[in-house]
Amino acid sequence: MRKTRLGAGALALAAVLAAALTAHASQVGxxxxxxxxxxxxxxxxxxxxxxxxxxxxxxxxxxxxxxxxAGAPAWAKRAAPTFNDHIWAPDIHRHDGRWLxxxxxxxxxxNTSGIGVTTNATLDPxxxxxxxxxxxxxxxxxxxxxxxxxxxxxxxEDDKGxxxxxxxxxxxxxxxxxxxxxxxxxxEPQEWHTIARRERPAFTPDEQAGPAEIEGPFIFKKxxxxxxxxxxxLCCRGPESTYHVVVGRAHDVKGPYLDxxxxxxxxxxxxxxxxxxxxxxxxxxxxxYTFDGRDVFVLHAYETADHYKQKLKVLDIHxxxxxxxxxxxxxxxxxxxxxxx
Numbered sequence: 001m002r003k004t005r006l007g008a009g010a011l012a013l014a015a016v017l018a019a020a021l022t023a024h025a026s027q028v029g030x031x032x033x034x035x036x037x038x039x040x041x042x043x044x045x046x047x048x049x050x051x052x053x054x055x056x057x058x059x060x061x062x063x064x065x066x067x068x069x070a071g072a073p074a075w076a077k078r079a080a081p082t083f084n085d086h087i088w089a090p091d092i093h094r095h096d097g098r099w100l101x102x103x104x105x106x107x108x109x110x111n112t113s114g115i116g117v118t119t120n121a122t123l124d125p126x127x128x129x130x131x132x133x134x135x136x137x138x139x140x141x142x143x144x145x146x147x148x149x150x151x152x153x154x155x156x157e158d159d160k161g162x163x164x165x166x167x168x169x170x171x172x173x174x175x176x177x178x179x180x181x182x183x184x185x186x187x188e189p190q191e192w193h194t195i196a197r198r199e200r201p202a203f204t205p206d207e208q209a210g211p212a213e214i215e216g217p218f219i220f221k222k223x224x225x226x227x228x229x230x231x232x233x234l235c236c237r238g239p240e241s242t243y244h245v246v247v248g249r250a251h252d253v254k255g256p257y258l259d260x261x262x263x264x265x266x267x268x269x270x271x272x273x274x275x276x277x278x279x280x281x282x283x284x285x286x287x288x289y290t291f292d293g294r295d296v297f298v299l300h301a302y303e304t305a306d307h308y309k310q311k312l313k314v315l316d317i318h319x320x321x322x323x324x325x326x327x328x329x330x331x332x333x334x335x336x337x338x339x340x341x
Contacts, residue, residue, distance in 0.1 A: 028312040028337040032089040032285040045090040079114030082107040089152045104151035111149040114140040135184040147172040156219040158253040169215035173197025195255045196265035216285035225249040228257045231284035238308040241282035246270030312337045
């Protein structure tokens, strides 16, 4: 009888401890995540006040590192008068011996927007030379002038070493523009391309985003191709979110980007990569990388069981016999990040 009582007590204690650990541990909640690796440390940057970022040694356990901007970028209010300290959709790259962090400011649902870039010698906030230095605005969209939206930047280096920025949300779709040698300004003379878009009904008022639901471009170089990922649908709607990821590819960074059926993404083409299911909604705004020979697909997803809170997901990319990227939807439940203090 005593052994039975002790066993029950031990089980009860174990249950309490497990509950406490579960309550203490939380997944990383991010929107629009991008990743970089410096030394043995991974860093994730995401939409949030001042740009939220985390560090990790294993891509599973993430330490909050605060924010990149202590205050607002100096130019933000000029480009987006309703800017409220929430910086959107960063992108991180190393070029010419320094890190460049691109970001966007905007009014929600408007193309009153601008993309800026800030630079640093290191991503390690404990390093003596850690200091972000804002380089100002790279490109701006103005309602009534531009039928494109200057948010969601992603930068890619072509096979000749030239830097290009792709960006865009709704309106006229996804743009590609050539950068200068330092990757902080547009090259002159300017060179622009439309590389993906969805149908915008005629006579939609210019100031409205309309139903051409496309954003979050990311170009990933692999196997002789440039793979263009974009998010279709609506984010940020909880259970009503329709966000999902499609892809096309091109041999030239300027396109055309064709899907599996040969349809041009600039004419509405795009092949499905991943979409929501009963456990996860609003899958999208992805990035993609090769770290130590492993190809990974980084995105956010809303967890149905947790009141549709956004969670970080890092999935392995596999390649089918025709060279197209695939991910296993079951990995959404297999990958569980942990925020550590």
